[in-house]
Amino acid sequence: xxxxxxxxxxxxxxxxxxxxxxxRACKNKGLYRVQKSAFLGKLNRTxxxxxxxxxxxxxxxxxxxxxxxxxxEEDFKKVQLLGQAFDRELVSDEVKALFL
Amino acid sequence: MNLVINTYGAYLxxxxxxxxxxxxxxxxxxxxxxxxxxxxxxxxxxTTDAIKxxxxxxxxxxFIDEMGEPYARIWHSRFGSTTEIRRRQLAIxxxxxxxxxxxxxxxxxxxxxxxxxxKLRTTRTRKSAQITGYIEKLxxxxxxxxxxxxxxxxxxxxxxxxxxxxGRIYFQALSFxxxxxxxxxxxxxxxxxxxxxxxxxxxxxxxYSRVERACVIAGLDPYVGILHTDNYNKKSLVFDIxxxxxxxxxxxxxxxxxxxxxxxxxxxxxxxGYTLNKEGKALLIETFLRFLDESVRYCGRNIKRAxxxxxxxxxxxxxxxxxxxxxx
Numbered sequence: 001x002x003x004x005x006x007x008x009x010x011x012x013x014x015x016x017x018x019x020x021x022x023x024r025a026c027k028n029k030g031l032y033r034v035q036k037s038a039f040l041g042k043l044n045r046t047x048x049x050x051x052x053x054x055x056x057x058x059x060x061x062x063x064x065x066x067x068x069x070x071x072x073e074e075d076f077k078k079v080q081l082l083g084q085a086f087d088r089e090l091v092s093d094e095v096k097a098l099f100l
Numbered sequence: 101m102n103l104v105i106n107t108y109g110a111y112l113x114x115x116x117x118x119x120x121x122x123x124x125x126x127x128x129x130x131x132x133x134x135x136x137x138x139x140x141x142x143x144x145x146x147t148t149d150a151i152k153x154x155x156x157x158x159x160x161x162x163f164i165d166e167m168g169e170p171y172a173r174i175w176h177s178r179f180g181s182t183t184e185i186r187r188r189q190l191a192i193x194x195x196x197x198x199x200x201x202x203x204x205x206x207x208x209x210x211x212x213x214x215x216x217x218x219k220l221r222t223t224r225t226r227k228s229a230q231i232t233g234y235i236e237k238l239x240x241x242x243x244x245x246x247x248x249x250x251x252x253x254x255x256x257x258x259x260x261x262x263x264x265x266x267g268r269i270y271f272q273a274l275s276f277x278x279x280x281x282x283x284x285x286x287x288x289x290x291x292x293x294x295x296x297x298x299x300x301x302x303x304x305x306x307x308y309s310r311v312e313r314a315c316v317i318a319g320l321d322p323y324v325g326i327l328h329t330d331n332y333n334k335k336s337l338v339f340d341i342x343x344x345x346x347x348x349x350x351x352x353x354x355x356x357x358x359x360x361x362x363x364x365x366x367x368x369x370x371x372x373g374y375t376l377n378k379e380g381k382a383l384l385i386e387t388f389l390r391f392l393d394e395s396v397r398y399c400g401r402n403i404k405r406a407x408x409x410x411x412x413x414x415x416x417x418x419x420x421x422x423x424x425x426x427x428x
Contacts, residue, residue: 028117030131047133093134096389097102099382100110100121100128 006076006092007031007048008069009039011055018058022066025054034086042093103130104385105140106378112138114149132157139164139306141381162309166375167290168302170309175316185319188420189337193326199252201416202326203245205343206263210242212347213270220277220354227277234273241266252326259327274354282357291373296353298367298374302381303349303388304342310392310409311342318413341416345409352388361387 009026013019019037027033029051031041043051048068055066076092089095103119105112111122118129119138132153138161140146146161151174154161161174192198214235221231244262248255268286275284275296284294292298315322315337325336356362366380376384392406403411 024116027129028131030133093101095101096393097104097382097386098128098130099104099106099385100123 004042004044004093005048006071006073007041007043008071009051009055009066010069011037011059011064011066013037013059013064013066015060015064018060018064021058022055025051025058032086032091034091040086040091042091101130101134101136102385102389103135103138104382105138105144106142106381108142108144110142110144112140112144112146112150114147114153117153119150119153132159135159137162139385141166142378160313164305164309167292168305168376168381170305170312173309173312175313179316179319182319182421185417185420186321186324189321189324192420193324194251194253196249196251198326199250199255202252202340203248203259205340206259206327207242207245209263209343209346210238210245210266212344213266213350214238214242216347216351217270217273219351224277230276231273234269234276237269238266238273241269256327274350277354278357279360282362288373291370291375293373295362295367295374296357298376299353299356299362299380299384300349302376302384303353304346306385306388307345307349308338308342310406311345311413312338314409314413315341317410318417320413320417341409341413344412348391348405349388352384352391356383356387 009031011019011022013022023033023039026039029041029043029047031039031043034040048070052068055068059066073092079088081088087095103121105121107123109123113120113122115129117133118131119135121128121130135154135157137159138154140161141164151161153159154174155176158176162170163172165171192201217231217235217238221228221235224231241262245259248258271284271286275286278284278296282294282296284296287300288294288297289301292301312322312335320337322335322338325338325340328334328336328339361383366376366383367374368377393404395402395404396408398408398411
């Protein structure tokens with residue numbers, strides 16, 4: 001089974017264009033933007049590998065950094081949120097219908 | 101998730117691998133990897149790019165009218181499986197095999213209704229005795245099916261008759277269970293005469309589109325039914341198969357009323373009936389999809405209710421094919 005994992009993608013990128021491309025790659029994979037340079041969402045192993053390859057091609061490894069952190073469900077439940085928080089249900093794919 | 105476009109004048113387009121929905125001044129991007137179907141229940145625009153993105157990812161786009169009836173869908177132009185299944189489907193419609201298959205669906209419908217009433221009885225102790233009465237009546241109806249043999253042409257009217265009288269008893273029972281101010285007089289469609297029927301019609305509509313999709317994927321021809329006659333360009337097989345799952349819609353609607361979630365504000369009143377408005381649709385769709393997403397024990401495995409429909413359709417298709425092997 002190709003199980004879905006919660007994944008954080010956090011990056012530090014100087015060039016505006018590069019940063020934009022990384023953000024778009026995350027969005028297209030189905031991650032949600034939870035902060036300016038932080039994405040979160042559920043991906044399967046293939047999608048994580050694809051994202052890693054994609055980001056690797058985009059960044060300049062000499063100056064930029066991208067972290068891809070998997071996180072287990074159990075730990076996600078223990079996450080503490082303050083202030084402008086993200087939608088827990090949305091990022092963990094528990095929302096079954098999105099009304100627009 | 102299911103993307104539900106529910107706001108008048110929404111605009112759906114493609115943005116990379118995302119669907120972009122513009123609603124008034126707001127823009128939402130949803131990755132296509134997260135979308136399983138797009139339900140459009142209001143006047144909206146969509147671009148061909150967005151359609152292509154959906155088709156490439158096996159996401160169907162379903163259009164639903166204000167009564168909840170799906171009136172069109174965009175789906176790839178391939179058929180789900182081998183044509184042999186359709187050939188067999190036509191062949192057995194007239195035979196005893198076909199008859200037994202159709203009969204098993206009607207029996208299952210009765211079983212589902214009885215099971216639902218039993219379930220509802222456990223939490224309604226004051227009404228328990230009357231519910232038991234209804235259950236017994238339904239069981240008597242079902243017994244008439246046990247001894248039935250023949251072909252569908254000979255017995256169609258008889259089965260439909262039993263089904264009809266069972267249905268009346270069943271809906272009387274459901275009406276009896278409703279809170280005092282929401283009792284209803286039987287089924288009504290186009291438009292619904294009361295809130296219960298408005299909700300139920302809409303839920304059936306969602307179910308209907310699911311069943312149609314499952315048929316196509318399994319390679320079954322939705323137009324070739326057994327019990328429902330197929331000469332009016334209607335999707336008879338969908339009507340046949342949906343009987344197995346209608347009780348889910350009924351359970352969800354009953355529970356919405358029991359939990360006092362249904363409000364007057366969820367409906368628009370017409371001259372001669374009721375329709376669900378935007379908030380009402382949102383409530384129903386959200387609750388129903390959650391229900392379909394629950395895992396239940398079925399045929400010795402844990403499986404989501406939504407997947408049971410596909411599972412059953414594949415099973416029907418496989419049984420059609422394997423019969424072919426035996427005779428050839």
